[in-house]
Amino acid sequence: MYVNASFCSVRYISQLEEKEGFCKNNETLIHRIMENFYSNSTLTGYHRCWRYTMLLAVAMLTAMILPNTAMAQKDKETITGNILGPVPVQSPHNGTSIDGDAYAYHKDLIYKVPNLATPAEDDSLEFNFNNLGDIFYWGEVYPPDGNEVYPNDPEAGVLDVIWDGMGNGPENFDAVIHNFPDVVDDTTIVYADGIGNDDLTGFSSSTKMNDDPELEWTWGPVSSPQKDDMQNCGAIFTWGDPKIMGIDGEYGDPTELWCAFAADRKSVHGVSWISFEFLQASMEMTVTGTNSKGEEEGGFITDGPDGGRTVGDIIVFVGLFNGGDQADVKVNRWEWVESEGKFQYVEILSSLNDPVHGYPYGSILATVNTEVTPVHFPAFGQYDDFEINGEWYTLPYYEVNQWCEGAINVSALFDLDEDPCLTVSTCFISTRTSSQSTSSELKDFVAPIQLNIVADPPVAHCPDDPDLPACDLEEIETAYQAWVDGFGFEGGIEPFDESTDPESDNYDPIPELPTNLCDGVYLEYTYVVTDYCDHTDECTATFTVAAPEPLAFTCPTAPVIAECTPSSVIASTYNDWVQGIITGSATGECEVVVTVSPETYPGANLCDGETIPVTIHATSYDADGMVCDEDGCIVDFVVPATPALVYTCPDDGGVAQCMSLEEVKADFAKWIADNSIASGGCKADVEVTPKELPEYNYCEGTEVSVLFIAKSYDAEGNVCETKECPATYKVAPCPCEHIFPTQTTCCHYLTGTAYELENVCFKAENGYVGVATPGVFFYYTDFEAPSANFTISVLQTNDGVIDRLFAVHGGKDIKLFDENCNSISIEVYADGDDGENAHAVVTGATPGATYVLGVKYNTKSIQGASRSGDVSTYDFVADFGSGPIAGSWGSIDAVAGCTDNTPLPGSCTLEPISPSIMTTESSLVTSMEMLAYPNPTTQEVNFEFTADRDGEAEIELYSMQGQKVATVLKQQVVKGQLVRATHRFSSDTHAAGQYIYRATLGGESLKGIVSYTKDRR
16 A cells, blocks of 8 residues: 655744744655555645654653652553554564553563464563663663563664663753664654644534535634643554564564554543544645734535535544543544434444454554653643753653543455445544544534545556666566566456557557667656556656767877888887777777788888878777777877988199108008098998009009999898099109119219119029129118117019019118218118118218208129019118108119119219308298298298199208208199198207208299297296
């Protein structure tokens, strides 16, 4: 069954608040939708508030709570008229006890009732109220004992007493409604009504219980007799508990609805009846106007078809008698009374007294309070002192017989088996002067409670929303089918009409699952079921599938490829990049596919570089493979070009002064190396042809055409660029007049009047050297003294054709001359395998002065030597021990079978160098311009000129007395060549003063003066 409880109008709340100071909170109703209940939303009523803010149930346990007068525990077995016992219900837990007190687990109360199976008095059922629930639970005062049937359950009160402990004062007492979350569909209602002149809702006319409420009842502000004046009442609707036995010996039925109730009256003097009326049709208060004080007045409206009620309606009377501690419980049923010709209430007995027509024994229990009941809320303004554990408190209280409690089995009273379509719509609580007298007047009431109890109505149930993620099609389809199959109902009276039935006039098909899931799925369906009694229930369910996360695509940035990256690395980078794009550039649910074209590295020209357009396309799909979204972009993958070749074609190279072959080769190699440097590309090199200086005639010099080819390469070694640069390396001729025939002197050498020996001639004999001519020859060379003391050597080599060298004549014919060919005393010696090397040990020379060295060789010394050919070249060079002296190279060929025709020199006269030829006048006989700087100088002087012709250039430095100081320069030059030379003065060997320099080129000369000042720093 289903209860929809509503109260009297809120307007009464404000009046109560103003006049009595309670009901401080907003209108309050704990009303939980009950299983097997049906709610008719068209039935409305007037609401009163449910006051509990000052509620406190204080149990009267003898050991703990004593008033200032003793209150002994009554012997409940001696009480008559009360129907006592446990109510086998689920809330409160352990049932609720109808026992004359208000407290769960009240101590020392045992009650016996007849056993229906064996009605003998000595065969009765015994109930221990110590283990039962009640209106209030106060664990600190009445802790549960607990046993196997009734466990220690703190949820044994409709209201839970809240108390901070002994000694903390009454202000710390309170009570709250317990909501029993484990019990499905129970409802608690509590009312507070005005009293005395403050009661705004009482019967305002002479009103009888059998009157038609709509036609004859009126209400308004009244002052009811104190014995009929109600202030507090309440009820709880709940279901049977199969663990608890009732007074009929049967255990509770969870399909049966019970109502436990309680109400009070202001005075215990006189007889008063409190009635609890259960109506099948709705009855409500209505306002018709206001009185002279502006207070509302009104009547009632009812849907009852039978004299304002419905046949079968039930009213329960609980009689409270003057000064007594017992109740009289009567039950009446609304029936047609033929003898009276009208509908009216008729008393019915229990099945104990009327087995055929009586109501089931045990379905109604009721009693008055049988002991003083202190409480902590207004109880008609009554106060007394109570001792609680040694502390005294002044508390409101009820006297014995001032309130009643009871319970009825609503399902049993209305006999739902006989009328499956029964509805109990309203519960009406009132007071009257007598129980069943048709003349008894109704006095006070609380608003009709709108219940709308329906016997086993259909309860529609809808499936839960699975609220599925987006991407599992099988899961979605399975869940959808389960959702479709999940609509249904329970209870009700057949036949049924369902909105899902195609045969129904109210057919409403369940929406189909869409095929496109890209936007998610939201289906909503309201399922409606109606039973035979025209009771309808409905529920609405939704089916939700989340939309796939939208495609989120990020256009990637191409990796930067460094110049000169090998193709394999580029390919790996590209392919890894593409894989990263495929797996990481787009997100979304279900399926996301990213395609890249080209998917693998297509290759590129590394020399020129290449830009590869990469097309990226992302597609997202729903769970069924439908395309939801697309995105993409084109990204350029750049393979950089190989850096350009950087190479500067070399200038022509060469040497002008006389240098040894090794020095020339070294210079050539350096020129080649200096011009073999190219940059750019991933690698660059220079190919040179020829790489080595070809053999050449030292005396004649040479010009070599050299081709420089610079190349740049890509990372794979492929040639990207080529640059060809032809150049010329020129070796100037070097004077070779160092080998002279017999009779050649120093004078001949210096004056140039000697003839160079053409050849050494020998007679060839079977691999040997025969007679060789001329008999002797001379080697001459001039040089500047490197220091005052030195050793100068003339070293001899040949090409090996003849296996012997020329020996120094006599092993000591070695002479040193000054510039005037004056002989200078020296130490001499010869060494070598053949005595070929001449050495002169010089001491006391003038550093920088020019000297002439002469060595005489014995031609006959090679006679008898082995030979491998007819011509063997012999080379001679002077050396200070640190390398060849420039311009000292001489060469002669030993030739088989030749004839020596070299003329002998004539007489020779050497004019001494004198100051008379060193005039200070400059004779410019050439177009050259000579620079001498710095002038004057303290350390060195630099000479610089540009040759205006080819030839031998010579710069000499003389003292003002005409003595030659130094040969600054002596070398072959070519026209246009910039020639530089430096002479360093020494403070040890040079006197301060003026010096004459003479520059000669091609027989022409010019002169100048240089001033030398010693540095005095």
